[in-house]
Amino acid sequence: MQISSLHIPDVKLIEPKRFGDDRGFFSEVYSRRAFEQAGITIDWVQDNHAVSRDSFVLRGLHYQAPPFAQAKLVRVSKGSILDIAVDIRKG
DSSP states (O other): OEEEEOSSTTOEEEEOOEEEETTEEEEOOOOHHHHHHTTOOOOOOOOOOOOOOSSSOOOOOOOOOTTSOOOOOOOOSSSOOOOOOOOOSOO
16 A cells, blocks of 8 residues: 655555456455554544545535534545545645
C-alpha cells in the first residue's frame, strides 16, 4: 500500500497494491498499521458504498462541523473519478 500526502496536509492518496494471477487479484485496502504510519489515526465507525451508473455524476459537497465532523474515505473500484478537496479553514 502506498500512501502519499497531497497539497492539503490532511488529504492523502491511498493506492493499494494488487497481487494478481490467473484467478484474478488480491488487494489489501485497509491496514491500521499502514494508516497510522502515514499519520491517519481515525477510528473508523461507518463504511458506506455508492454506485453511480452514469458518467459525470455529481455526488455533492460534504462538510460537517464538530461535533458532527467525519473523515472521508473515497474508494474507486471501477473507472475513475475527479475528487476535489477544498481547505476552508481560516489561514
